[in-house]
Amino acid sequence: MEFHVGLATSYLALTLGGFYFIYALKYYLSTLIALNLLDPENPVLGHFMAPEADDFSGRCMPFVSIHIPFYNEVNVARRVLNACVELDYPNYEVLVADDSIDQTLDVLRDSEWRITSPIVKFVHRKDRGGFKGGALQQALSYMHPEAEFVVVFDADFVPPPDIIGKFLGVYERVRESGKPVAAVQGYQLHYLNKNENWLTKGVRAEYSGSYMVERVAEEALGAMKMVSGSVFMLRADTLRDLGWTTSITEDWELTLRMYLEGYRVAYTPLIQAPAEIPNTVSRLVRQRMRWAEGHTYAVRQYFWRAITSTRLSVAEKLEFLYFAPYYLQSLFFILGTACWIVSEVYRSRPPFWTPTLGWGLVISNFLAIPVMGLAGVFLEGDLLEDYPGVFSFTAVSIMLAPFQALAALRGLLGNEGTWIRTLKTGYITESYIGLKFRGLFRWLQGVGTFGGGEADRKGNPPQWVPTRRLLSGACLFLILLPFLDRVTYLIGLVSRFLATERVIEALRGMMVG
Amino acid sequence: MGKHFALNGGNLYIFTTGNDVLLNLNSFPRGLGLFEDDTAWRVSPWVAVVEDVLQRQLERAQIVLRLHGYERTPMPMEALEAYFVDGNELRVLEKVMEKQMLLPQITVDEED
Numbered sequence: 205m206e207f208h209v210g211l212a213t214s215y216l217a218l219t220l221g222g223f224y225f226i227y228a229l230k231y232y233l234s235t236l237i238a239l240n241l242l243d244p245e246n247p248v249l250g251h252f253m254a255p256e257a258d259d260f261s262g263r264c265m266p267f268v269s270i271h272i273p274f275y276n277e278v279n280v281a282r283r284v285l286n287a288c289v290e291l292d293y294p295n296y297e298v299l300v301a302d303d304s305i306d307q308t309l310d311v312l313r314d315s316e317w318r319i320t321s322p323i324v325k326f327v328h329r330k331d332r333g334g335f336k337g338g339a340l341q342q343a344l345s346y347m348h349p350e351a352e353f354v355v356v357f358d359a360d361f362v363p364p365p366d367i368i369g370k371f372l373g374v375y376e377r378v379r380e381s382g383k384p385v386a387a388v389q390g391y392q393l394h395y396l397n398k399n400e401n402w403l404t405k406g407v408r409a410e411y412s413g414s415y416m417v418e419r420v421a422e423e424a425l426g427a428m429k430m431v432s433g434s435v436f437m438l439r440a441d442t443l444r445d446l447g448w449t450t451s452i453t454e455d456w457e458l459t460l461r462m463y464l465e466g467y468r469v470a471y472t473p474l475i476q477a478p479a480e481i482p483n484t485v486s487r488l489v490r491q492r493m494r495w496a497e498g499h500t501y502a503v504r505q506y507f508w509r510a511i512t513s514t515r516l517s518v519a520e521k522l523e524f525l526y527f528a529p530y531y532l533q534s535l536f537f538i539l540g541t542a543c544w545i546v547s548e549v550y551r552s553r554p555p556f557w558t559p560t561l562g563w564g565l566v567i568s569n570f571l572a573i574p575v576m577g578l579a580g581v582f583l584e585g586d587l588l589e590d591y592p593g594v595f596s597f598t599a600v601s602i603m604l605a606p607f608q609a610l611a612a613l614r615g616l617l618g619n620e621g622t623w624i625r626t627l628k629t630g631y632i633t634e635s636y637i638g639l640k641f642r643g644l645f646r647w648l649q650g651v652g653t654f655g656g657g658e659a660d661r662k663g664n665p666p667q668w669v670p671t672r673r674l675l676s677g678a679c680l681f682l683i684l685l686p687f688l689d690r691v692t693y694l695i696g697l698v699s700r701f702l703a704t705e706r707v708i709e710a711l712r713g714m715m716v717g
Numbered sequence: 718m719g720k721h722f723a724l725n726g727g728n729l730y731i732f733t734t735g736n737d738v739l740l741n742l743n744s745f746p747r748g749l750g751l752f753e754d755d756t757a758w759r760v761s762p763w764v765a766v767v768e769d770v771l772q773r774q775l776e777r778a779q780i781v782l783r784l785h786g787y788e789r790t791p792m793p794m795e796a797l798e799a800y801f802v803d804g805n806e807l808r809v810l811e812k813v814m815e816k817q818m819l820l821p822q823i824t825v826d827e828e829d
Contacts, residue, residue, distance in 0.1 A: 305754040313742035313752055318762045323804060325761040330754070346759065346802055 210550025220540030228572035234421035266352035279630030301339035335623035337454030386467030390475030406596030412580030427523035453498030496531035500615030564686030
């Protein structure tokens, strides 16, 4: 009996480890793609993602409606409104969808917003029916009829002045290629309070990996990409047709419906809006549990429709299949680890098991996200400053696993839960000025080759090529690690074959001939 | 050019035309319960709307509004809603002009 329990758990551990390895593989491949694509020495240079400055000068400027959902945002309301009324674009309105029950209402009642240009409208609801999606849907009914595009920001974001022009520039560039583009997603630069504590440093690194690496690779491969709650531009007519729903992950749900209607989402890391990072473990846990539950519930609702749809490309379906059990990864991680421990106790392993395979899988799976995070902060030129966040994030990922697993199970088996908002504190550790000069400028000036470091005394930029190569090499090594003994065995076989006398004779004959 | 209010479909509409700026919503006493968390309301640079206003709220609101120079101007709800959404004052201007035409003409004698 003991033998069977041990063997069963070892098989299960290996299967779940293999399943997890598929995710790890994607992270490593994404890292390799992003490192090559976002390389200034590369002729491709990611130009398909790069917005053009002043793209719309002297041209028709479509009306843009900016939608900002508020729920008790007294700490950040004025900051986001001040940023939104100062954008460098002449033809837009700001529409706040408000559900607040605190002093945020004082900000809304303030007459200063009645004399600004552009137009600022507030729509206050007396309840939170439908949560963020419900509020955005109501705002939609009060949007200016001439609006051609909608841009959504959460309340803790600080959009830079040129953001509308850059969104329109990217939209213009990608609209003619492939399927119609319903939305352009930008980079949610969770950065403003990154040095507040160990947690914010970790989440900063996590977002960097996701937005500078994973989504960049998805864009390059034509895979499905989601609109992510904030910093995205939508076609107003598409949004009017599809509308917002009351899902607790209304962004993911809208993404699925857009793809099912034959649209796609484009992504660029070069449109960035800085934002806050959840600064306590409990806030982060609540946020991620909502994501896990809502995401898994929406997958349950749309799974077969997406799989059988003729409007999704193969790459999009593959990405959907990959992304569908995304939060169930936590469950598999916990189960896999438990099975691994049990099998170690019983010392039972499948016949094909080798220490390289077992430990290689563990190491490779464990390092996938940290390596992606490192590549992300490296590509942003923040490696020296932000690399400690990668260690924090590794700890955070393990800590979040049981909570995400529970929430994903709830989404899979039960009904969708309630929206638990993430409190924004308004606390900032990074200067606005610093932010304005980072990001685009730094990247365009050659991050990855020499950006982010100090020039030497002769004025030569520091060489970061070795770092890029080191990261790429690490990815390749970690992809191969679980199979290293098989690979070396194969190499041995091939070299033994090549070393046989007959082959050597044949080679000699060819050289003499 | 004008400060007006209207009651339509149970909603209170406060609106301005021309260069007039909408009054500060904090001018209404909190006890009145107009622009509070438990009511549905909207505001744009030209129109403020409170939905489902009670009679007693309306009576007190009228006092505040008249103190600030607002006058009651009957207006179709559709026109007011459209004015809220797009800010095109032509939608309400005709009715406002009609009302002003009906007001007694004030004549000023010129001095020699």
